[in-house]
Amino acid sequence: MIWSIAGTHLARLRRDKSALVLNFILPLVFFSIFAGIFGGSSSRATTRRISIAVVDEDGTPNSKRFVEALKAEKGLRVMLAPAASKEKETPVPFDAATAEKAVREGDVTVALIVPKGFGAVPIRFGPASERPKLTILSDSSDPIAAPLLSGLLQKVVMTGMPDRMAESGMEAVDRWGGGLTEEQRRTMDENLKAWRASGAPSGAGADAGGDDEGLVSVTVRDLLGETKKNPVVAFYAAGIGVMFLLFTASHAAGGVLIEEVESGTLDRILATRVSMTQLLLGKLLYLVAVASSQLVLMFVWGALVFRLELVSHLPGFFTMTLVTAVAVSCFGLLLAAVCKTRMQLVALSNLTILIMSAVGGSMFPRFLMPEKIQKLGLVTLNAWALDGFLKVFWREEPLLRLWPQVAVLLGASLVLFAIARRLARRWEIA
Amino acid sequence: MSEATLPLEVRDLSKSFGDHRALDGVSLDLRAGEIFGLLGPNGAGKTTLVRAVMGRVRPDSGSLRVFGLSASDPGASSLLGWVPQEIALYGLLSPRQNLTTFGRYQGLSGDALTEAVTRNLQWTGLADRADERTDRLSGGMRRRLNIAAGTIHRPKLLLLDEPTVGVDPQSRERIYGMIEELRKEGTSLLYTTHYMEEAERLCDRIAIIDNGKIIALGTKEELVRQTLGGKQALSVASGAPLSEGLRRELARRGARVEENEIHLSVEDPAGEIPDLLGFLRSEGIAVRDLRLKAPTLESVFLQLTGKELRE
Numbered sequence: 192m193i194w195s196i197a198g199t200h201l202a203r204l205r206r207d208k209s210a211l212v213l214n215f216i217l218p219l220v221f222f223s224i225f226a227g228i229f230g231g232s233s234s235r236a237t238t239r240r241i242s243i244a245v246v247d248e249d250g251t252p253n254s255k256r257f258v259e260a261l262k263a264e265k266g267l268r269v270m271l272a273p274a275a276s277k278e279k280e281t282p283v284p285f286d287a288a289t290a291e292k293a294v295r296e297g298d299v300t301v302a303l304i305v306p307k308g309f310g311a312v313p314i315r316f317g318p319a320s321e322r323p324k325l326t327i328l329s330d331s332s333d334p335i336a337a338p339l340l341s342g343l344l345q346k347v348v349m350t351g352m353p354d355r356m357a358e359s360g361m362e363a364v365d366r367w368g369g370g371l372t373e374e375q376r377r378t379m380d381e382n383l384k385a386w387r388a389s390g391a392p393s394g395a396g397a398d399a400g401g402d403d404e405g406l407v408s409v410t411v412r413d414l415l416g417e418t419k420k421n422p423v424v425a426f427y428a429a430g431i432g433v434m435f436l437l438f439t440a441s442h443a444a445g446g447v448l449i450e451e452v453e454s455g456t457l458d459r460i461l462a463t464r465v466s467m468t469q470l471l472l473g474k475l476l477y478l479v480a481v482a483s484s485q486l487v488l489m490f491v492w493g494a495l496v497f498r499l500e501l502v503s504h505l506p507g508f509f510t511m512t513l514v515t516a517v518a519v520s521c522f523g524l525l526l527a528a529v530c531k532t533r534m535q536l537v538a539l540s541n542l543t544i545l546i547m548s549a550v551g552g553s554m555f556p557r558f559l560m561p562e563k564i565q566k567l568g569l570v571t572l573n574a575w576a577l578d579g580f581l582k583v584f585w586r587e588e589p590l591l592r593l594w595p596q597v598a599v600l601l602g603a604s605l606v607l608f609a610i611a612r613r614l615a616r617r618w619e620i621a
Numbered sequence: 622m623s624e625a626t627l628p629l630e631v632r633d634l635s636k637s638f639g640d641h642r643a644l645d646g647v648s649l650d651l652r653a654g655e656i657f658g659l660l661g662p663n664g665a666g667k668t669t670l671v672r673a674v675m676g677r678v679r680p681d682s683g684s685l686r687v688f689g690l691s692a693s694d695p696g697a698s699s700l701l702g703w704v705p706q707e708i709a710l711y712g713l714l715s716p717r718q719n720l721t722t723f724g725r726y727q728g729l730s731g732d733a734l735t736e737a738v739t740r741n742l743q744w745t746g747l748a749d750r751a752d753e754r755t756d757r758l759s760g761g762m763r764r765r766l767n768i769a770a771g772t773i774h775r776p777k778l779l780l781l782d783e784p785t786v787g788v789d790p791q792s793r794e795r796i797y798g799m800i801e802e803l804r805k806e807g808t809s810l811l812y813t814t815h816y817m818e819e820a821e822r823l824c825d826r827i828a829i830i831d832n833g834k835i836i837a838l839g840t841k842e843e844l845v846r847q848t849l850g851g852k853q854a855l856s857v858a859s860g861a862p863l864s865e866g867l868r869r870e871l872a873r874r875g876a877r878v879e880e881n882e883i884h885l886s887v888e889d890p891a892g893e894i895p896d897l898l899g900f901l902r903s904e905g906i907a908v909r910d911l912r913l914k915a916p917t918l919e920s921v922f923l924q925l926t927g928k929e930l931r932e
Binding site for chain 2: 455
């Protein structure tokens with residue numbers, strides 16, 4: 192009897208394609224996506240590199256050696272000037288101001304300012320106040336980049352400029368250890384000459400931990416998060432908000448479209464003066480209203496409970512809320528128009544929305560993902576919506592700078608609606 | 622629209638879905654103010670014809686005009702009303718909200734809409750339940766509301782698709798009353814049904830449709846006369862099983878035998894009944910029951926299609 196009960200369910204499961212997809216395909220897809228994001232199966236080429244703008248204010252041979260050693264680091268993508276564009280084929284090298292701007296606008300993850308005098312004493316054993324400080328300009332929306340770079344700087348100086356480290360070590364012994372004899376000094380100078388002549392090693396070497404108290408002095412300035420009360424909340428409000436918006440939009444679209452088909456009210460409506468285009472536009476209006484209200488609720492809650500700075504960002508917030516709501520609603524309508532039954536809709540929407548949310552950065556910030564997945568994420572609505580919300584709440588960019596996100600989301604909405612309208616023809620006339 | 626324009630003119634209408642020929646050269650006219658019954662078994666083509674009139678099925682050939690207009694003409698859709706077989710209403714909304722919604726979809730607004738909603742709530746007898754959830758009403762009440770939602774804009778031609786399916790006799794009487802009122806107001810009705818008694822009671826003319834073709838058309842009396850002449854239906858129940866030889870002999874006399882029951886159409890009951898009873902007695906068959914019925918639409922349908930209507 193027990194076997195028969197289990198057998199009956201297995202037989203039903205075999206015929207239920209939606210359940211099969213949800214039970215067996217979706218977990219595999221998710222596993223693959225997250226394995227890809229966290230580098231489990233990816234090659235070194237696809238793992239994330241920190242893009243860094245370097246400003247060499249010192250300009251001495253030592254500081255140039257240091258920059259070259261940085262360039263050799265596989266984990267860094269060193270940019271001395273903005274990327275070439277049609278307008279500026281030979282871009283002007285970064286200075287402190289343009290590097291700061293590049294971080295603020297998200298063109299690079301961090302910037303490094305190598306100050307005047309660094310080449311003379313890149314390393315000094317002894318009190319930190321006596322060393323010229325390297326400055327890292329960071330964007331704390333990426334919590335990993337700045338600490339990682341600080342550590343790498345210690346390593347690069349020690350492995351890229353070993354002669355300077357030895358020299359500085361000897362100076363410290365000379366100063367604090369009671370002085371070197373003439374013979375010791377002569378031997379040391381000869382060794383250093385031989386070392387320099389043999390060419391300084393660079394790149395690979397033992398990892399060196401380090402921070403402001405290491406051999407190389409580093410100051411980290413958080414450009415974007417320093418004035419914010421609770422900076423991470425905006426990211427999560429947008430990320431989770433967009434993912435849930437997609438779920439509710441597809442669910443609601445199923446409710447308003449497939450339910451109408453199943454109950455016969457769609458036929459009844461089409462027997463009135465209402466055309467299919469009017470019907471879909473009416474449903475879109477409803478979905479946009481629901482989706483916008485959801486985002487407003489989420490951000491108001493964030494403002495009340497988590498001190499999200501909503502009031503000072505209202506124009507950008509409303510712009511992004513509206514275009515995001517339109518885009519997810521069109522996506523929901525399309526899913527509902529593709530599916531014939533509610534069960535199909537549940538399976539398809541779960542599959543597509545969870546994948547879009549994972550790749551598009553709703554669950555895990557895109558800027559922390561491998562480059563290939565970051566690029567892949569740009570095909571999702573989540574990525575564009577989140578980029579827009581981050582521009583508003585994080586980078587404090589003016590309204591007009593939202594145009595790429597607004598244009599892409601509205602363009603996608605038009606395409607999705609047009610396809611949904613085309614598919615809806617099957618309900619109109621036989 | 623002139624007075625002479627017919628509410629509905631269908632000429633040689635054909636439509637196939639793949640290999641299935643749903644409509645095969647259908648022609649019919651619906652006259653102003655009449656209730657025209659469309660009788661046929663499942664899959665006969667009734668719904669395809671109704672959907673073609675609504676402009677939701679594109680015919681392969683033939684023509685169809687609603688008050689002289691093409692079915693796809695927006696003007697035609699405002700003259701048309703449709704009551705679907707299933708209860709196509711919003712269950713979570715009240716009767717008032719449902720009527721208001723479909724009234725708006727039909728282009729009504731302002732006072733005209735309010736007046737139409739009030740009138741239809743009275744007409745359906747739902748005025749005192751107007752603000753309850755529709756899915757909490759009885760089946761009969763929802764059926765009445767279903768009709769009202771299709772007629773709120775006072776269409777000149779109403780397509781009713783099996784409007785009394787699953788309704789108890791009392792509610793059915795009420796629906797008949799509503800349909801009679803529509804007729805009095807001058808609405809022309811195309812009425813598809815499975816129920817013979819409904820067609821006999823309500824319809825001025827009836828078309829019998831089977832396999833996509835209209836196989837008979839006329840008033841009930843005309844159909845009976847054309848199909849059965851003046852014959853009446855005689856049923857004789859035997860008290861014992863009938864032998865094969867006896868069955869063959871009865872078949873030769875034009876009778877149909879089902880189990881122990883003999884069915885025969887008779888033109889002269891006074892002459893033919895004693896003759897049959899005498900034959901049965903000579904064969905040693907005791908008669909348990911005997912019925913003579915005036916010809917009905919049911920017998921016409923059976924005669925023409927060889928099947929029961931509810932098959």
